[in-house]
Amino acid sequence: MELTVITLDAVDAAAVRNADGARIVDLLWTAAARGERLEHISVQAGRPGRLHLGMFTVATGERTARSTALAICRRAMATYPLLGGWRIAAAPPLRPTPLSADLLSMTQEEHP
Template sequence: MHWVNLAIAPGLEARLRSLTSARAVELLRRTAVDGDQLEHISARAGPDRLHVGLFFRTPSGNARDFCRRALATQPELAGWHVVD
């Protein structure tokens, strides 16, 4: 098992739309496919960002790629980006 923490943040336009931690988890989970080997997702709101925890079944899971795919494919996450 492999746990990864990262943050996602809204761009200027996305800040005008409200996004709860629970809704973010739901949207990220919709993105997951079997090949991601994703076991669990958590999110916690912070100032100007969401802190995301991803638990993969294997250490090969790429959290940044997974989040970028979610941000690119989920319309409610349009304008968000992975914080480096």
């Protein structure tokens, strides 16, 4: 299982007002296909208008964990209007960061 961090930037003010980490987690789970082996998602607010998604996926022979996480994110953004006001800013390489109390996360066991 590998962590991919994807940063989203708001492209309009409504996106920031409507940012609900739990709802975003739900939409990403819904956008994931069973074979993509998504294991865990967390959403953390950065500076205003910025969200950091932590997506744990398992690489398959066909795709890397990173490409899978990006595909799920892009699919969710194209499908759900709540994510329409956001764009992918960056998908930086893994680096350790401290977890904060406002981190919203849900594992596969918690989210059927």
